[in-house]
Amino acid sequence: MRKRIKSFGYAFRGIWFAIKTQHNLWIHLLAILAVVIAGYLFKLNPVEWALVVFAIGLVLTAELFNTAVESLVDMISPDYSKKAGFIKDVAAGAVLIAAVVSAIIGCIIFIPKII
Numbered sequence: 001m002r003k004r005i006k007s008f009g010y011a012f013r014g015i016w017f018a019i020k021t022q023h024n025l026w027i028h029l030l031a032i033l034a035v036v037i038a039g040y041l042f043k044l045n046p047v048e049w050a051l052v053v054f055a056i057g058l059v060l061t062a063e064l065f066n067t068a069v070e071s072l073v074d075m076i077s078p079d080y081s082k083k084a085g086f087i088k089d090v091a092a093g094a095v096l097i098a099a100v101v102s103a104i105i106g107c108i109i110f111i112p113k114i115i
Contacts, residue, residue, distance in 0.1 A: 055102035062098035066091040
């Protein structure tokens with residue numbers, strides 16, 4: 001049981017590292033704050049909240065994987081490498097796709113409430 005509890009500590013340490021070091025994650029966190037406030041103000045129903053929470057989780061997960069990939073690539077290939085750059089670009093592309101999908105979900109939910 002102690003090992004399992006310790007593993008949560010390691011996970012939270014990784015999340016905290018990403019929050020401290022990744023400026024793009026700060027932008028995502030500010031967007032999350034705005035979306036949660038908007039959801040509260042527009043009184044989202046449970047299905048809408050579920051979609052919003054899914055979108056938030058998708059973006060945060062992608063950003064954390066991107067941070068892990070970038071850190072690993074930097075460790076393995078500290079000097080410039082075209083292949084290393086490609087790997088980082090693909091990981092960043094995954095974050096972009098997650099963010100775009102989340103923005104589309106947000107538009108589907110919030111635009112009808114605004115109009």
